[in-house]
Amino acid sequence: MTIHQQTRRALGARRNSMDDIDRAEAQSAEFLRRRIDEERSKTSVIPATGYCLNCDTALPDGRRWCDAECRNDFEKYVSRR
Ligand SMILES: [Zn+2]
Numbered sequence: 001m002t003i004h005q006q007t008r009r010a011l012g013a014r015r016n017s018m019d020d021i022d023r024a025e026a027q028s029a030e031f032l033r034r035r036i037d038e039e040r041s042k043t044s045v046i047p048a049t050g051y052c053l054n055c056d057t058a059l060p061d062g063r064r065w066c067d068a069e070c071r072n073d074f075e076k077y078v079s080r081r
Pocket of ligand 1: 056066067
């Protein structure tokens with residue numbers, strides 16, 4: 001093996017192990033992002049009906065819950081399923 005080949009192999013090995021770390025980090029970030037999207041999509045896709053999704057109080061257009069407490073209760077209910 002020439003010096004040149006040895007150097008390339010050493011550099012290649014180091015680059016590969018760094019790629020593995022980068023990939024692992026990218027994967028865990030991607031995993032986390034997907035989990036967050038999943039959590040969000042549980043409630044964000046539900047359209048406003050004119051009534052609180054938690055307690056059926058009539059609400060102005062575009063609102064889905066009367067307050068944060070109702071939203072939290074609803075999200076708890078949804079995530080239990
Ligand atoms: Zn409510």
